[in-house]
Amino acid sequence: MSWELIIQEWRLLPSMFLHVITSPGTVATLFLGTLIGLVVGVLPGLTIVMAMALLLGFVFRLPLEWGLALLIGIETGAQFSGGFTAIMINIPGTPAAAATVLDGFPLAKQGRAREAVGAVIGASFLGEILGELCTLIFLPFVTLLALKLGDWEIFLVTVAGIIIAGALAGKNPIKGWIAGVAGLLFAMVGMDAIWGYPRFGYTIDLVKGINFVPALIGLFGLSEVFMVLKEKVPYQLTGRPGRAIMRWDLIFRHFPTIVRATLVGVGIGIIPGIGEAVSPWVAYDWAKRTSRHPEEFGKGSFEGLIAAETADNATSGGALIPTLVLGIPGSGPTAILLAALFIYGVRPGPTLLIDRPGFVAFTVALFWAGALMMRIGAWLLSSLTIRLLYIQRELILPLAVALGVLGAWGSGFTYFDVMTAFAFGVLGYLMRIRDYPPAPMVLGILIGKIADTSLRRALLTYSNNLLSMFLRPAGLILIAFVIFLLVSGRRIRGRAVART
Amino acid sequence: MEEHGSEGQRNAGEFLAGIVLVGFSIFVIVESLRMPQRGPIPYVLSPGFLPLLLGFILFLLSTFVLSEGIRGGGHRKLGMWLGGISKHEEFWRWLIILLMTGGYTFVLGKIPFWMATVAYFLAIFIYLRIGGPARIAMYALGFSLFVSYVLPKLFEMPLP
Structure with missing residues (x-):
């Protein structure tokens, strides 16, 4: 990839950004997209991909700039608001916000919901801006790295994700890992992608497999309803509702954490399919390892909250790279973006920088404008949205059940999905009363199929010489990383407990 | 429990x-x-x-x-x-809420979605004692309208 082409995109970025923010049509569609994204992220069960896919048919009636603005708006909007519900009602709106729950909800219970939402607005904004900037600066290097990652390395990243989530999400890493492994096993149910064999397919519904959306709704949403409403007097959020409090001092104090989380987000975002689910956990883990106060993590640490949210939003930058320069979508939303680009006759791939000079800069500018608009809008609307989620739990949680049921139904339009959500709700409740965290299980269900396919594809590729698979340089680094995570997982927790 | x-x-x-x-x-x-x-x-x-x-x-x-x-x-x-x-009050509260939620998911497809949703909200709000009859009816109908009409219309979603 020629440096001249990259530098050309760098040069065009300021003018592209100016062009985007001064085009009324683009700004209006971007704003509409962020509003739709905000709603989608807040409602459990409605996913970013679902909303983007539903609007795809409408998008191609719009000009290219407006269509892309609408889709990018939805992505940036939903990414932010998924973390918002995680803070306010302990139910992440998107799978990527599962790590946000760890510190966001304890902060809300301490009466610091407005500060937590403010921190999320700031961190997610910086994550988005820095993530896209890194995309553009490191375009040739990251593309090279993306090409180096094969199936074996993708499998190892999924393993690392489960180990990290398992070690961090609960009080006992063993229980976290059990939840993660069980999640991976649930993902194995259904038709296997390599040989087409129906694993654990005892009924027709099971042959189709377990959809992660109903599982997410059950494990986080319904189990939370059971946990809270079984109390005669359910908890109520303390502190006064009102507009989010922007704590810029916190953002500046944790700027190194933001930079590290951005790099994690961009780096992991390039891995197709798993980036957004794994990166917040890796960033959270790194933040905890380098923090002066690791004992506060999981009890209401702004540093942990900022790390998870920054990485979540920076991932869209990383996911953009394989989509634009290789034509391989790095995540669900970017797969929809890729489809939209094809509809408009744009051919993403190595020749994109030559065929359409300035297009990468334009896309980055759209993400920046979307991030800016979303956060200003979120801050202005936060007074209303925070007030809404402050209402008594006896009212809001039954509403979450009905929305969850609708979301589970909408994920596949089968009764099996609704029953799956309910079954996972009961399982989630039983897990939580025995201190098994549900987050690693959701992650396992989400990335299990990718882990299985990539491992077996790697084994097929290297079936003549398995040793050469284990000796791949990137794989060796990841194996060392996985061993390090396993060894240090318990030790770090022990140190944190000792400090408290 | x-x-x-x-x-x-x-x-x-x-x-x-x-x-x-x-x-x-x-x-x-x-x-x-x-x-x-x-x-x-x-x-x-x-x-x-x-x-x-x-x-x-x-x-x-x-x-x-x-x-x-x-x-x-x-x-x-x-x-x-x-x-x-079984001696814990929390266990019985959990069981009743579980049965209400399970019942709600079970009746979907057997009766219209809006009817199941209204019945679920009424039952759970009465059990949780969120207020007087007027408050219960207002929230049950308002939430049902939002879940079974506004959202499906907005996202063009077929209902169970």
Whole structure:
């Protein structure tokens, strides 16, 4: 990839950004997209991909700039608001916000919901801006790295994700890992992608497999309803509702954490399919390892909250790279973006920088404008949205059940999905009363199929010489990383407990 | 349900969870071994390879939990713990809410979605005593309208 082409995109970025923010049509569609994204992220069960896919048919009636603005708006909007519900009602709106729950909800219970939402607005904004900037600066290097990652390395990243989530999400890493492994096993149910064999397919519904959306709704949403409403007097959020409090001092104090989380987000975002689910956990883990106060993590640490949210939003930058320069979508939303680009006759791939000079800069500018608009809008609307989620739990949680049921139904339009959500709700409740965290299980269900396919594809590729698979340089680094995570997982927790 | 009970009750819970997990992992291992073996390296490329691997890992991890439960004498206190669960008020509240939610999911497709949603909201709001009849009716109808009309219209979603 020629440096001249990259530098050309760098040069065009300021003018592209100016062009985007001064085009009324683009700004209006971007704003509409962020509003739709905000709603989608807040409602459990409605996913970013679902909303983007539903609007795809409408998008191609719009000009290219407006269509892309609408889709990018939805992505940036939903990414932010998924973390918002995680803070306010302990139910992440998107799978990527599962790590946000760890510190966001304890902060809300301490009466610091407005500060937590403010921190999320700031961190997610910086994550988005820095993530896209890194995309553009490191375009040739990251593309090279993306090409180096094969199936074996993708499998190892999924393993690392489960180990990290398992070690961090609960009080006992063993229980976290059990939840993660069980999640991976649930993902194995259904038709296997390599040989087409129906694993654990005892009924027709099971042959189709377990959809992660109903599982997410059950494990986080319904189990939370059971946990809270079984109390005669359910908890109520303390502190006064009102507009989010922007704590810029916190953002500046944790700027190194933001930079590290951005790099994690961009780096992991390039891995197709798993980036957004794994990166917040890796960033959270790194933040905890380098923090002066690791004992506060999981009890209401702004540093942990900022790390998870920054990485979540920076991932869209990383996911953009394989989509634009290789034509391989790095995540669900970017797969929809890729489809939209094809509809408009744009051919993403190595020749994109030559065929359409300035297009990468334009896309980055759209993400920046979307991030800016979303956060200003979120801050202005936060007074209303925070007030809404402050209402008594006896009212809001039954509403979450009905929305969850609708979301589970909408994920596949089968009764099996609704029953799956309910079954996972009961399982989630039983897990939580025995201190098994549900987050690693959701992650396992989400990335299990990718882990299985990539491992077996790697084994097929290297079936003549398995040793050469284990000796791949990137794989060796990841194996060392996985061993390090396993060894240090318990030790770090022990140190944190000792400090408290 | 016991959540912050005594050490003995905790160990009884650990023991029961360990038994269930070990049983589940053995089921996974047996089922994985029954899956067809294909490809140049038969077992490694079989559809059951990763489930088998995960089954073994789950078995190992579950034995930690089980041994912790046994070390703490959980197997001796299991009967007492299970017998004591039904005496907790929280258990009954959980069960009633579970039955209401389960009933709501079960009747979908058998009666119109809006009707099931209104009935669910009315039942749960009455049980949770959120206020007088007017308040209950207002919230039940308002929320039902939002869930079974506004949202499906907005996202062009067919209803159960």
